[in-house]
Structures are given as structure tokens and as C-alpha cells.
Amino acid sequence: MALALILLPLLAAALAAAIRSNRLRPWVLPPVAVAHLVLTTLALLRPEGADVTRWFSLDPPGRIVLLILTLLFLACSIYSVGYLRCRSELSNRIFCVGLLLFLSATSLVVCARHLGLMWVAIEATSLTAAPLIYFNRTPRSLEATWKYLLVGSVGIALALLGSFFLAYAAVQKGVDSSLLFDDLLRNAPLLSKPWLHAAFVLLLVGYGTKMGLAPMHTWKPDAYGEAPGVVGALLAGGVTNCAFLALLRVDHICRAAGEAPYTGRLLVFMGILSMVFAAVFMVGQRDFKRMLAYSSVEHMGILVLGIGIGGGAVFGALLHMINNGLTKAVLFLSAGNIHRAFDAKTTDEVQGAMRRLPLSGTLFLLGFLAITGSPPFGPFISEFSILNGAFGAGRFLVGAMFLFLLLIIFIGMGRTVLTVVQGRPTAAARRTTYRDGWLTGLPILASFAAVLLLGVYIPGPLNGLLREAVRFLEVRP
Amino acid sequence: MVVITMVIHLLLLLLMPPLLLGVITKVKAGFAGRVGPPVLQPYYDLARLMRKGMVFSTTTTWVFRAGPLVTLAAVLLAGLIVPLGSFIAPIHFTGDMVLFAYLFGLARFFTTTAALDTGSSFEGMGSAREVTFACFSEPAIFLAFLVLARLSGSLSLTPMLRAPLTASLHGLPIASLVLVAAGLFVVLLAENSRIPIDDPNTHLELTMIHEVMVLDHSGPLLGVILYGAAIKLFVLSAVLLHFLVPIQTGWALTDWVLFVAEMLGLAVAIGVVESAMARLQLRHVPTLLLAAALLCGFGFLLMLR
Amino acid sequence: MISLLNALLVTVFLLNLFVLGTSRIRALIQAVALQGTVLGIMPLFTHGPWSLMTAFVVIATILVKGSLIPQILFKALRDAQIKREVEPIIGFMPSTLLGALGTAASIALAAKLPLAEGHAQTLIVPAALSTIFTGFLLLTSRIKAITQAIGYLVLENGVFIFGLLLIEAVPFLVELGVLLDLLVGIFVISIIIHHINREFASLDTRRLSALKE
Numbered sequence: 001m002a003l004a005l006i007l008l009p010l011l012a013a014a015l016a017a018a019i020r021s022n023r024l025r026p027w028v029l030p031p032v033a034v035a036h037l038v039l040t041t042l043a044l045l046r047p048e049g050a051d052v053t054r055w056f057s058l059d060p061p062g063r064i065v066l067l068i069l070t071l072l073f074l075a076c077s078i079y080s081v082g083y084l085r086c087r088s089e090l091s092n093r094i095f096c097v098g099l100l101l102f103l104s105a106t107s108l109v110v111c112a113r114h115l116g117l118m119w120v121a122i123e124a125t126s127l128t129a130a131p132l133i134y135f136n137r138t139p140r141s142l143e144a145t146w147k148y149l150l151v152g153s154v155g156i157a158l159a160l161l162g163s164f165f166l167a168y169a170a171v172q173k174g175v176d177s178s179l180l181f182d183d184l185l186r187n188a189p190l191l192s193k194p195w196l197h198a199a200f201v202l203l204l205v206g207y208g209t210k211m212g213l214a215p216m217h218t219w220k221p222d223a224y225g226e227a228p229g230v231v232g233a234l235l236a237g238g239v240t241n242c243a244f245l246a247l248l249r250v251d252h253i254c255r256a257a258g259e260a261p262y263t264g265r266l267l268v269f270m271g272i273l274s275m276v277f278a279a280v281f282m283v284g285q286r287d288f289k290r291m292l293a294y295s296s297v298e299h300m301g302i303l304v305l306g307i308g309i310g311g312g313a314v315f316g317a318l319l320h321m322i323n324n325g326l327t328k329a330v331l332f333l334s335a336g337n338i339h340r341a342f343d344a345k346t347t348d349e350v351q352g353a354m355r356r357l358p359l360s361g362t363l364f365l366l367g368f369l370a371i372t373g374s375p376p377f378g379p380f381i382s383e384f385s386i387l388n389g390a391f392g393a394g395r396f397l398v399g400a401m402f403l404f405l406l407l408i409i410f411i412g413m414g415r416t417v418l419t420v421v422q423g424r425p426t427a428a429a430r431r432t433t434y435r436d437g438w439l440t441g442l443p444i445l446a447s448f449a450a451v452l453l454l455g456v457y458i459p460g461p462l463n464g465l466l467r468e469a470v471r472f473l474e475v476r477p
Numbered sequence: 478m479v480v481i482t483m484v485i486h487l488l489l490l491l492l493m494p495p496l497l498l499g500v501i502t503k504v505k506a507g508f509a510g511r512v513g514p515p516v517l518q519p520y521y522d523l524a525r526l527m528r529k530g531m532v533f534s535t536t537t538t539w540v541f542r543a544g545p546l547v548t549l550a551a552v553l554l555a556g557l558i559v560p561l562g563s564f565i566a567p568i569h570f571t572g573d574m575v576l577f578a579y580l581f582g583l584a585r586f587f588t589t590t591a592a593l594d595t596g597s598s599f600e601g602m603g604s605a606r607e608v609t610f611a612c613f614s615e616p617a618i619f620l621a622f623l624v625l626a627r628l629s630g631s632l633s634l635t636p637m638l639r640a641p642l643t644a645s646l647h648g649l650p651i652a653s654l655v656l657v658a659a660g661l662f663v664v665l666l667a668e669n670s671r672i673p674i675d676d677p678n679t680h681l682e683l684t685m686i687h688e689v690m691v692l693d694h695s696g697p698l699l700g701v702i703l704y705g706a707a708i709k710l711f712v713l714s715a716v717l718l719h720f721l722v723p724i725q726t727g728w729a730l731t732d733w734v735l736f737v738a739e740m741l742g743l744a745v746a747i748g749v750v751e752s753a754m755a756r757l758q759l760r761h762v763p764t765l766l767l768a769a770a771l772l773c774g775f776g777f778l779l780m781l782r
Numbered sequence: 783m784i785s786l787l788n789a790l791l792v793t794v795f796l797l798n799l800f801v802l803g804t805s806r807i808r809a810l811i812q813a814v815a816l817q818g819t820v821l822g823i824m825p826l827f828t829h830g831p832w833s834l835m836t837a838f839v840v841i842a843t844i845l846v847k848g849s850l851i852p853q854i855l856f857k858a859l860r861d862a863q864i865k866r867e868v869e870p871i872i873g874f875m876p877s878t879l880l881g882a883l884g885t886a887a888s889i890a891l892a893a894k895l896p897l898a899e900g901h902a903q904t905l906i907v908p909a910a911l912s913t914i915f916t917g918f919l920l921l922t923s924r925i926k927a928i929t930q931a932i933g934y935l936v937l938e939n940g941v942f943i944f945g946l947l948l949i950e951a952v953p954f955l956v957e958l959g960v961l962l963d964l965l966v967g968i969f970v971i972s973i974i975i976h977h978i979n980r981e982f983a984s985l986d987t988r989r990l991s992a993l994k995e
Contacts, residue, residue: 120960168898768803
């Protein structure tokens, strides 16, 4: 089953590469997305423990990430068909092939139960995303791609070193040194502490770079700002969640070794730091796509904060993965539409988006409300859970800082979004004849509906999935 | 036995050095497709220079006349401290490695001051360059000696230079010695003004380092300088040979013959290096010397583990 | 065995210093290729009895690090028509000195780390730390895009050296996966470099500073 999830997009990529017609090629994407969704549903319905090999299996956190990935990809693939129709002046071969390879690589990350294999998969996601960022072929997007590649590669190299340190923690103690997660979890209490600490730091920095935690986030504003909206949605919802999954698994091992206080401290620190950076840079941000990048930095901080606090906050963090992914899809895709309509992305040129593009503009505004944690949307529930967990664990300062930073971010982001959305359309609005269409509008609407649903009621199966994952991650050494 | 060793040591020290210069020139000529001057040409040159008269500039003082002589005396003394081949040096005491280094320093000091004494700008330029490059090559020599001191546990040159021999017999750190040998080879080229640091055959004053310092000397004093340079080459080669060929047969005669052969071999190697490479740009020379110092430094670091 | 391994690692140290001090990009690529080849043959000295798998990994590593990746880089270099690196933020000589200091520090640090039996006599951990430091130095202080990419390669070499300590833990399949990722990574980087050269008519990364707050 896991292999099918990985191989299907690969085959589709080969097919997409072979198709010559620029018009026909994007239509490969939605069927593959649907097939992937079907396979995912089948995999989630199977009882745990069925068709598990030591190298490939779906652990509970992995199931959640797989679910988000497949839903996100479905939305983005439908959107891409409409988007690529508007951008028919560029050849979309690399784009389509890249998207499918990206799906394959992210599926591999989720299914891999070996530290080294997971590393290979994350590097693969990073490499497949690079040509996607460069889709616009402008000097600015080239610069963004270069920074993304370089910073990302260094981060990945550090993550590899961290993985090696982790393996060495076992070798040095003469313990069976396999890098399979099951073995590492079993042997965790026996691992050498200095090497384990060093490994955790390196893995946090390395995978944190891929996630976009501060201070390794410097590539994010450039990459998210210059990439097409679709790519931004996939990066913000897909790559970040994959990297977070890797971090989750590593933290799991460290906690099994009894190092929970140490890792918790580091994670809380990085979480708050990311939120601070996001808050500082969001105030007065004129480019609304860069603003979304900083929002992503903020939410990565929130995820890491949740895991660092532990206890009840873990449920919140896992739920937040889903909420964040879906809301980012809404935001990025609608931002992409607005960019298309105004042919600009700064607040001095883009105003009155709600009148120019009723659907996208409204959804952009509602998405902003959702992502900053307003009820009745999904992120409110997850952030509230984390806050609850923080106060419940007695971390009052952390909780207070969390609230304060959320407030600042709300104000900063609100200024930009309200300027973009409200008022009369500027002169730039008349530059293009772009209109909201079915293909570019429906995915955003559907994602938004999901966010709204999750804010009101968490479906039983999903709740079960989340609880299972929390139970799985809760380890007593 | 000891007396015979000392006598042979003295004879070699006094008589062999110009032969090395001749061999190097012959090898370079061979590479260039020429026949070149006879191998014994330096001896004829020295004899000729001794017969000539001397001209002294009115700006010079006694330093100018004393410079070459002090240089010669210093390097001769250094030659007496260095053990040749597998034999003991005529003079040896604890700490003579420091004396060795400072004798070279003294020689360099007097050469440069004699050059500055002429008051000419060219010589001043050459002196400045010479001293700058010495700043980089001296640490290399000291680091090399540190490696040997740690290896042999003594501070006298004779036991120190024997150490590579015993080390290779017992399989001790070869990596360190190889690194130090490489560093010392570069220092050898630098101290004796060979390509790639300095071209001894250039006639363009702006490109000279060593040659320009001796532009104003003539007659016997020039001969003394030439002779002193040859002895410097001989002495440093002797030091390097201990690293390169740490072999010792039991018999004295074969050891001496082996030593002479190794010396000539090293002269040929220098000739080959000079022919194969071009002279480095002046601003890159410090980088090369720094690299040599770092090589010796590495060797030392590896010894410390 | 150990002294031979150490001798090879000493060449890695020296190549690090050379890489920091040279401004000729061709020489830089050749040095990194040589470093990759030396690393490729090292598993023969660390992985116990030689098997078919060992031989395969050795050949694959030498092929990728010693031949394929340098070829990609040479092609990018030819395309860009540059020969030398511009005087970087930290000059060449200070970089070399810094690299030497870093190497000394890594040798000292490695002596303090708790290492398993038989690993303490080898120079693997100092070599790994020193090469990683060199890679970082190159990556952050150099100006041309291609030398930054070479810095990344050196960084990966350093991580690889550390991996030599993990004979049983990291199965060959993963090592091959890492190699493949490296190859594809360099391939993608070289394509981007090609585009940079076309777009900006230069590989000077100081020109890539349009994106700011």
C-alpha cells in the first residue's frame, strides 16, 4: 500500500513528461490526486499493523500528515489546471512533472520508518520543489530559488549529520545501531546522552530549516513571495508538515530516552523565537505574499511550541497541522488569484480585491481571520488547545507570550490584508481581465469549508486518528 | 674514528657546495635542451672572482664589507652543527637547534643590512622582500624542529635528525614526517632563492629578491657571497635529507658515499622543480610559505595526539 | 590499516586548506573531486570484510564524487566563462589561517568527545568536523555562486566522513540514496547557476540582492 502511494505519482510523472501538449498535460494532475486520495483512505481504514514492513509503514502521526497531503494536493491539482490555463505562455512540463514527483517524495517521507530513508525523501522534496519556485522565470524568482536551494541544502546536510550522530549514539554504547525507528525507540534509554543531545540540536536546526523556523527562515519570504500561489500552498502545507513529522519522530525518540525536559526547552524556545520573528516582520509588510510566508513561520513556531510544552498541547499541535495546512491553502490560492488579477503584489498597487474578485477577495479576508485564530474557524480550536495545555502545565509565561504575540500578528497581518481587500479597486485592477473561475475558485471554497467544519465539529474518525497519534507519541521512558 | 669523521665532514662542507650549484645549472640546461656550462663551473667562477679587484661605493661603510664575511662565517658554523648523513656533527650540545636557526637569522641580517648600506632603492626593496618572506619561513623551520624534538625527546640537532631514521624503523608517525618534509622542501627553495620563489637567473631588478641584494658587491666579496649561498644550500639540503632518505647501512664508507649521492640527487630534484615550474607572482609567495608553515604545523598537531 | 586510513585523512585535511586558499575555480573543482575520490576508497579500510556491496558502494562513490559531479561543475564553469573567484569577504590567506585554526580546534574537540573502541585512534571525527567547518567557511564567505555550491559539496563530504564510523547502522542502500540525492542536488544547482549566468550575466551573488524587506 505504501509503495503504491509512492509509485503511482512517479508513473504519472513519467506520463506527464511524455505528453507533448501544453494544454492537455495539466489534466493528468486531478486524476492522480483522486487516486492518491482513494489509496490514502484505504490505507487509513486498514487496521494498524496490517502490511507493515520494517522500512515502510504508516505510524499514527504519519497518517495525519498523509491525510493533509492528499487533500492539499487534490485542491492544488484542480487549481493548477485553471492556473496553468492562464499561464499558457510558459511550458508547464517541468511544473507538472515537478508536482507529481513532489507528491511521490512527500508520500515517501510519511511512510519511511528509517531515519536515513526519511532524510533521502526530505531532500527529494526539497529538490523537486526548486524548479517549481522558479516557474515564473524572473530574476527575482531565480534569486529566491538560489537562496532556497542553498539554505535548504545546508540545513539538510546538518540534518544528515544529526542522523549520523543519532546512529553513533547507539554505536558508541555498543547497542544495536540500526536507524529504523522501531529499533531506535526500543533502544532509546540506552543511547549515549552527549551524542543524543548533539543529534537533537542538529536535527532541530536541519529540519527546522526545511520547516522555516527562525532563525533559519531567511529563505521563506523570498521563496514564498516569488513562487506561484499553488507552489506556496504546497510548500506551506506539504513540505513544512513533512519536516515537522520528521522532527516529531526524532523528538519521540528523545523523549523515549528520557530527554523530554531538554528537548521541551529547546522546542519551546524555538517556537517563541519564530513567533517573535514573524510578529516583528509582519508589521508593516507591504508584500502580501511575503506576509503569508511570515505567517507560515509563525505557525511553524506554534506547532513546535505545542510539542515542546507536551501533555495536552500535543493534541492541539497535531490538530493545528491540519488546520494550518488547509487554511494556508485558502490563503495562498486566493492570494495567487489576487496577484493574477492585479499583476502586482504590494499594498500600494493592490487594493479593493473584494470588489475586483468577489470570491477570492472574500476568501482571502476570511482566511486571514481563520489563520489568526478567530472562532468559529479551525485554527482557533487548535491554538486554544495549545494554550490550554500551556496553562495546564503551569507554563504561564509561555502562555502569556503566546497570546501577546498572536495579538501582534493579528494587528500586523490585519493591516496588510484589510488594505488589500477593502476599498475601491486601484488602477492596477484594470490591467488584466482575470476572473474567478470554477477551477481556480472551487478548491479554495472547498478548503475553506473544511476549515470552517473543523472549527465547529471535529469528525469522529479524525478525532480518533488524532487521539491515537497522541497516545503513540506519549512515551514513558 | 671520530677525527676522521670530522675531517670528512669539514672537507665535504668546504668543497662540495659549489658542485651542487653546478649540478642544478646543468639539470636546468638539460631540460632546456642546451648543453650548459660544465658541472665544475662554479669553482672556476670562484677562482676567477678571487683574482679580481673590488669596487666600493662611497656611500658604503664597514657593514658593506663585513656583510658577506659574517654571512659566510655564520653558515659555516651552522654547517658544523648539522650532522651529515648518519654521522655525528663536529659540534653538538643541547639547544644547538636554536643556535642553528639564529645563525641563519644572523646571516640574513647581515646580508640585508649590507644591502641597505648601499643606499640604493633596489637593494632596499630586495631587503624588504627577503625579510618579509623570512617571517613566514622561520615558523616553518621551528615547527619542523618541534616535531623532531617531540619525536626524539632531545633538543640537539644530532639526535633530533636521527629521529626519522628510528621512527621509520619502528613504524611511528610517518604522516607527520611526510608533511614536515614537504614543508621543509618549500622552505629550502625559499631560503636559497630558487624558483618558484625567486629566479636566480633573472636580470630584471624589479623581479629580484636575493640577487638584487648583492648587486653592488664585486670581486672576492662577490665570490664569498656565492660561496656562502652554496654552503647554505648544502646545509639545508643536509637537514632535509634526514627526512627524505632515513637509511643507514652499518659501514662508514658506504654511508658517506650514500650521503654524497643523496646530495647530488636532491640537487637534481631542485633542478627539475626549477625547470618544471614558473616563478610565482610576488603576492602569492607569502601564500606558498604560509602553506609550508601550515604543513609543518599539521605535522606538529598530528604528533600531539 | 589505521595508519593508512589516517594518512588518507591527512590528505583530506590538506585538501581543505588548499580549497580555502585558492582562487582558481578549476583547481577548486579538481581538489574537491580528489577529496571525493579519497573518501570513496575509505570504506575499504573501515568496513570490515570486503563484500560485493562494499565494492559497489566504493565504485559508485568514486564515480559520483570523483567524476560525475565534477563534470557537471566543469560544464557550469565553462558556461559561465569565469576562471577565478573574486577576493571574498574573508580573504584567501585569512581563510586558510582560519581553516587551519578550525582544524586544530576540531582535533582538540574530538579528543574530548566520548568515542567507541577503536575509533579514538583514527582521525575520522577531527577530519569530519574540520571538513564541515571548511565547507561552512566557503559557503558563507565566497561571492561567486559556483564556489558557494562547491562549499556545499565540501560540507557534504564532511558529513560523509563522519558516516564512515557507522558501518552497520547506515546500510548501503541509504548511502547510495544519499549519493543520489547529492548528484541530483548538484545537477539542479548547476541548472540554476546556468540560469543565473544567463539572467544576470555574472555569477556574482552580490547581484542577487533585489529581494529585501
